[in-house]
Amino acid sequence: MLDPRHDAHATPDRPVDDRLQVVRRHVGAADVVALEACTAQLRALDHRHGGGRCADEVVARLPMALALLPLASTERVGHALRTAVADLHNLAGWVCFDTGRTGEALRHFRTALALSETNGDQALVSNVHYRLGRVHLHHGAPRSAEAEFRTAERAARASGSALARAVVAANQAWAHAQMGSARRAAALLAEAADHHARAQGDPVPGWAAFFTGVELSAIGGVVHAELARTGDPLAVGEAVRLLTGAVDGFTADMARSRAFSLVPLAACHLLDGQVDRGTRLGEDAVDLCQVLVSARTTARLRPLLDAARGRPAHRGARALAERIDRFRPAGTATGWSAAGFPDR
Numbered sequence: 594m595l596d597p598r599h600d601a602h603a604t605p606d607r608p609v610d611d612r613l614q615v616v617r618r619h620v621g622a623a624d625v626v627a628l629e630a631c632t633a634q635l636r637a638l639d640h641r642h643g644g645g646r647c648a649d650e651v652v653a654r655l656p657m658a659l660a661l662l663p664l665a666s667t668e669r670v671g672h673a674l675r676t677a678v679a680d681l682h683n684l685a686g687w688v689c690f691d692t693g694r695t696g697e698a699l700r701h702f703r704t705a706l707a708l709s710e711t712n713g714d715q716a717l718v719s720n721v722h723y724r725l726g727r728v729h730l731h732h733g734a735p736r737s738a739e740a741e742f743r744t745a746e747r748a749a750r751a752s753g754s755a756l757a758r759a760v761v762a763a764n765q766a767w768a769h770a771q772m773g774s775a776r777r778a779a780a781l782l783a784e785a786a787d788h789h790a791r792a793q794g795d796p797v798p799g800w801a802a803f804f805t806g807v808e809l810s811a812i813g814g815v816v817h818a819e820l821a822r823t824g825d826p827l828a829v830g831e832a833v834r835l836l837t838g839a840v841d842g843f844t845a846d847m848a849r850s851r852a853f854s855l856v857p858l859a860a861c862h863l864l865d866g867q868v869d870r871g872t873r874l875g876e877d878a879v880d881l882c883q884v885l886v887s888a889r890t891t892a893r894l895r896p897l898l899d900a901a902r903g904r905p906a907h908r909g910a911r912a913l914a915e916r917i918d919r920f921r922p923a924g925t926a927t928g929w930s931a932a933g934f935p936d937r
Contacts, residue, residue, distance in 0.1 A: 620666040620674055628658055628677045633799050636684055640803065640847050644691025645886025651685045652697075672712060679708035680800050683721055690728055691849075693888035698728065715752035719745045720800045723760055726768070731889065735771035742768060756795060759788035760804050763812045770819040775828070778820065782813050803850070807842035810835045811854045818857035821864060822896055829865045833858065852881040852890050856897050863900035863910065872909035875901060879916055894920060 631654065638647040658678045666674060686701035702725050709717040726741030742765045749757035766781035789809055814835030820828035836858035843851035855878040862871030875897055882890040898917040904910035 618664055620661050620664045620670055622670055622673070624661065625670060625673045625677050628661075628674070628681065629799065632677065632681050632684055635688075636799060637846065639684070639688050639691065640849060641845065643849050643885040643887030643890070644688030645888075648685075648688040648692050648694070651681070651688050652701075655681060655685060675708050675712040676714050676717060679705045679712065679714070679717055679721075680798075682708065683717070683724065683800055686721075687724055690724075690731075691887050691889050695728065695732075699725075702728075715748045716754045716757050716798060717800065719748035719752060719754070719757045719761060722748060723764055726764060730764070730768055730771065731892065733771075735768040739765060739768040739772075754795070754801075755788045755792035756797060756801050756804060759785045759792060759809070760801060762788060763804075763809060763816075766816045767812060767819065770816040770823075773820075773823055775820050775825055778816050782816060785809060785812075803847070807839055807847075808850065810842065811839035811850060814839055814854060815857055818861050818896075821861060826864075829861050832861045833865070836861065848881065849885055849887055849890065852878060852885060853893055855881060856890075856893050860897045860900040863897075863904060868904050868907045868910055871900070871904075872907065872913050875913045876916075879913070879920060882920070891920060 635647045635651050635654075658681050661674060662678060682701045682705035686698040686705060689695070689698035689701060702721055705721045706718065709721060722741050722745035726738040726745060729735070729738035729741060742761055745761045746758065746765070749761050762781045762785035766778040766785065769778040769781060786809065789804070789806065814832050817828040817832035817835065821832055836854050839854040840851060840858060843854065855874060859871050859874035859878050862868070862874060865871075878897065879894070882894065894917050898914055901910045901914035901917065
């Protein structure tokens, strides 16, 4: 079985040190539980510190997890094991994406899809396609993102998971906001809120546990901030309301999500003429990004940089723009480009 040698002092900031070890030729339920616990600890590190804090460790654990798949097990344990290994690949794709290793991320997502599709786990299939859509969205390709989200939506429907459908609808709204479709974006946000309400009390798999009411507010705020940035000044007020709630709601355990809300909140205040408050929030955002090991946070600073540069008469805004212009993420891959995918 797997012997994770659980340490009583292990925390999300200090996962168990020992690699999972295969010590017999049969896989039992305890092995699956150990693998799921390991993935949960690494996922917590990603949320708190950024993908660069745990990407190498996630990838290093994959060979041992994959080595379990051919071993003998009951049908129930085998199904659970394939889901657990698929989710570890799903996490590997996400943390590699977060650190700018996009080609590697796509390979892990493909493996996660192959395992989850073979397993008939439509909720996980939906989640992987959602994450693939986010890769396209990050690289400024909302139509490609929407194609992935449509596939994710079909899988979510097949799974019967209201939470999976909420995740997809909220991100479809983001894609439509990038394409300038305010009416469709608003309808999708309402749909996401409805599905999220229906999901209350349902079992929540580890890969979807991030999607709380705070996360829904954060995405809603980002959608309205995107609409404000692309020419709808009336969207600023709703963006500020939702993003303020998200910033206040995210704890230290979700530091990257808090940064992703704080950045557009600062930009919205700058766009709305609240320059003093916008620059203060912008400085807070950069402070937070500075301690995260995440290339995505750097890319997300671009609209804030543009908003600060749009206030050249304000000393604080000029200083903020200069600081962002000099900003570089710690411990992330080089060659990051917001314009398109790197070589695979």
